[in-house]
Amino acid sequence: MRPTAKDLAEAAGVSLATVDRVLNERPNVSSRAARKVAEAIERIGFVRNPAAVALARNKTYRFRFVLPTSGDQYLAELIARVGEAKEALRADSTEVEVAQIAMSDPHHVAKYLTAIDHDAVDGVAVMAPESPQVRDALVRLVERDVKVVQFLSGQERLESADYVGIDNFAAGATAGKIAGRFIGARPGKIMVVAETMMALDSIQRRLGFDSIINAQFPHLQSLPSLETYADEKRADLVIQRTLQHHPDTLAVYVLSAEARVPLTAVWNAQGDRDLTVIAHEHTPFSAQALRDERIDAVIAQDPGHAVRSALRIMRARADHRELLASQERIRIEVLLKENLPAPKAAGL
Amino acid sequence: MRPTAKDLAEAAGVSLATVDRVLNERPNVSSRAARKVAEAIERIGFVRNPAAVALARNKTYRFRFVLPTSGDQYLAELIARVGEAKEALRADSTEVEVAQIAMSDPHHVAKYLTAIDHDAVDGVAVMAPESPQVRDALVRLVERDVKVVQFLSGQERLESADYVGIDNFAAGATAGKIAGRFIGARPGKIMVVAETMMALDSIQRRLGFDSIINAQFPHLQSLPSLETYADEKRADLVIQRTLQHHPDTLAVYVLSAEARVPLTAVWNAQGDRDLTVIAHEHTPFSAQALRDERIDAVIAQDPGHAVRSALRIMRARADHRELLASQERIRIEVLLKENLPAPKAAGL
DNA sequence: CTTGCATTGAGGTGCGCACCTCAATATGAG
DNA sequence: CTCATATTGAGGTGCGCACCTCAATGCAAG
Numbered sequence: 001m002r003p004t005a006k007d008l009a010e011a012a013g014v015s016l017a018t019v020d021r022v023l024n025e026r027p028n029v030s031s032r033a034a035r036k037v038a039e040a041i042e043r044i045g046f047v048r049n050p051a052a053v054a055l056a057r058n059k060t061y062r063f064r065f066v067l068p069t070s071g072d073q074y075l076a077e078l079i080a081r082v083g084e085a086k087e088a089l090r091a092d093s094t095e096v097e098v099a100q101i102a103m104s105d106p107h108h109v110a111k112y113l114t115a116i117d118h119d120a121v122d123g124v125a126v127m128a129p130e131s132p133q134v135r136d137a138l139v140r141l142v143e144r145d146v147k148v149v150q151f152l153s154g155q156e157r158l159e160s161a162d163y164v165g166i167d168n169f170a171a172g173a174t175a176g177k178i179a180g181r182f183i184g185a186r187p188g189k190i191m192v193v194a195e196t197m198m199a200l201d202s203i204q205r206r207l208g209f210d211s212i213i214n215a216q217f218p219h220l221q222s223l224p225s226l227e228t229y230a231d232e233k234r235a236d237l238v239i240q241r242t243l244q245h246h247p248d249t250l251a252v253y254v255l256s257a258e259a260r261v262p263l264t265a266v267w268n269a270q271g272d273r274d275l276t277v278i279a280h281e282h283t284p285f286s287a288q289a290l291r292d293e294r295i296d297a298v299i300a301q302d303p304g305h306a307v308r309s310a311l312r313i314m315r316a317r318a319d320h321r322e323l324l325a326s327q328e329r330i331r332i333e334v335l336l337k338e339n340l341p342a343p344k345a346a347g348l
Numbered sequence: 349m350r351p352t353a354k355d356l357a358e359a360a361g362v363s364l365a366t367v368d369r370v371l372n373e374r375p376n377v378s379s380r381a382a383r384k385v386a387e388a389i390e391r392i393g394f395v396r397n398p399a400a401v402a403l404a405r406n407k408t409y410r411f412r413f414v415l416p417t418s419g420d421q422y423l424a425e426l427i428a429r430v431g432e433a434k435e436a437l438r439a440d441s442t443e444v445e446v447a448q449i450a451m452s453d454p455h456h457v458a459k460y461l462t463a464i465d466h467d468a469v470d471g472v473a474v475m476a477p478e479s480p481q482v483r484d485a486l487v488r489l490v491e492r493d494v495k496v497v498q499f500l501s502g503q504e505r506l507e508s509a510d511y512v513g514i515d516n517f518a519a520g521a522t523a524g525k526i527a528g529r530f531i532g533a534r535p536g537k538i539m540v541v542a543e544t545m546m547a548l549d550s551i552q553r554r555l556g557f558d559s560i561i562n563a564q565f566p567h568l569q570s571l572p573s574l575e576t577y578a579d580e581k582r583a584d585l586v587i588q589r590t591l592q593h594h595p596d597t598l599a600v601y602v603l604s605a606e607a608r609v610p611l612t613a614v615w616n617a618q619g620d621r622d623l624t625v626i627a628h629e630h631t632p633f634s635a636q637a638l639r640d641e642r643i644d645a646v647i648a649q650d651p652g653h654a655v656r657s658a659l660r661i662m663r664a665r666a667d668h669r670e671l672l673a674s675q676e677r678i679r680i681e682v683l684l685k686e687n688l689p690a691p692k693a694a695g696l
Numbered sequence: 697c698t699t700g701c702a703t704t705g706a707g708g709t710g711c712g713c714a715c716c717t718c719a720a721t722a723t724g725a726g
Numbered sequence: 727c728t729c730a731t732a733t734t735g736a737g738g739t740g741c742g743c744a745c746c747t748c749a750a751t752g753c754a755a756g
Contacts, residue, residue: 002408002441004712015735020714028733047439052712054399055741060350088672091395093350173686181644184532212686296529304674324436326652329689334682338521338560341677352742363705368744376703400742403711 003044012040060093063314066126068103072258073283081307106131113137116146123147123314130155130200147317149310154200164310166301166332168201172208174332175278178297179251180217182276187219188250191242193226195256202255209253232261239265251276260285267294282335290337298335306330351392360388408441411662414474416451420606421631429655454479461485464494471495471662478503478548495665497658502548512658514649514680516549520556522680523626526645527599528565530624535567536598539590541574543604550603557601580609587613599624608633630683638685646683654678
């Protein structure tokens, strides 16, 4: 039979009350008693019954995802996954909500984060661009004992918070390797497009990409990043111009999650060129383009996994629990037409 | 406040006892009462508190992984992941164990499975080669109300059991696509090596591989499968002979999880040829070879994910619970040197 | 009407723990 | 020694549900 707290008290030679004080880190425990209990825990292999703990605490956890308003397909996918998790966690007294706020003004974001109070929320997963204001606001959140997860965003990593997402340098390097190997021996140029190069993740992907192209594919030259600013007309213009100026363009690498605007522009302007196309994130658009062989490869991070991982982390932190690091590492996935997940999985 | 069973009874206009009968599917409930309760569940949004259920049931779950004895590195990795899960689930009254049995004789495997009794085990995850005997034994296990998961193995899918693992045809197709694109325009041959082609998963991978090579890379020819039977001498021999007979060999595709024997033979015999090498599964060996650029790409299925998925499925089945299908789909991962996970993740 | 069975309700117990109160004892400072 | 404070123990309550017993009611067949 599995030992209970009562058994533990007996084994440690103390009362149940003292065991309770030790287990829940309450005050007024002598170091001698604490040691006795700790030793007994090891000796009899005591493990708290999480079900009983949850029942007795009768606490509801409240976690919030703070996401941008501007909605590309990847964001929509992300929100759908949060919705799924929300349903799945309803049983576990865990409330999950999404707040979408404008990310353009760092002060506004910081203000929003600062207004979050510890009583209303146990943890937040924040997807916001890098800025000192936001970083400070996150630090203050942590100080108020709100668990913080830096979520899929190119922020400087905080010591006091967890990060969920891929290594963007490595993701860029992966894209570079695929591009180089897919292109083959032909010399030529690679067009690199981003929504904006202000974002840290775009910068890191670019650096990773270039590091591989330069080191391993010297016959290829990656052109300066084009920025679309999510503006269709501008994208058409700069992309068309670039393709004209560089007739020897062999490939296109889209750094941002939203590939629709730049790639539509590319397809309009490419003529009869054979371009190797690499984009980021699995979305309905990128999946269809993979199937149509208009995109050759997609570098992706699974949004469902990211959401669940963020929730597991916040929950574990709230309970002062350890977690399985290997499960929380988000993989840099390489998606081709051939290993694309089936669109709608038959309910298993 | 979240509604309890008591609230549900009130809302349904029945007693707690009847609610209990309905919720736990006990006999002696009129269809009228059942309807009233079901309606009230919808109306007030009642959800059982899993913590309370777990506590009241006070049941310990027992799950067993039935794996082969013969140990390649992937199997070792798998067993290590089961060990991790075992530790993690200790708190949740869930016992996880590994049984390694010889898989060479289907009768022996079937006998082992048949000997498992319902009282001792709630679920088994079986990794065994296809055979009618094993399939029948699994069906009988299901009939005895043991939850069965077909685990990472090339078995004909049972209707009554879950499958955890990748689509091996798609995995082979992915390998084919990578091989074709990495090789480029040069015409030549691809050597295909397997431990044995008796295994269904090897066959499916081969079919997937060939389908892509034939359809998309007509300048490439994939040679008949070489079988090593895990015999180093034999591997050396057949591989050396094949390389001699086909000087225009451009790539090697190793179908089996154990790539060490065939690839060592290849490296010994390749001379100054530049070969594109594709293998399966992330192991210390394949990871190191990726880093050394002796393997170009690895097609992998995450063993940690597979183990956790199998456990989640068995647990959900035992509780008659639904589960999130998207979480249980094992991805066909493409690993390059650039997106290889860090060897030892710093504890997060 | 009576008998037998199906259905329902009332109520109790226990799962393992968190959290609380109150009294008893120990320890240290002065 | 005396008082204040720190430490400890005993005991109770409740979390939400599963599982059990027993009595009461319903209903239908004979």
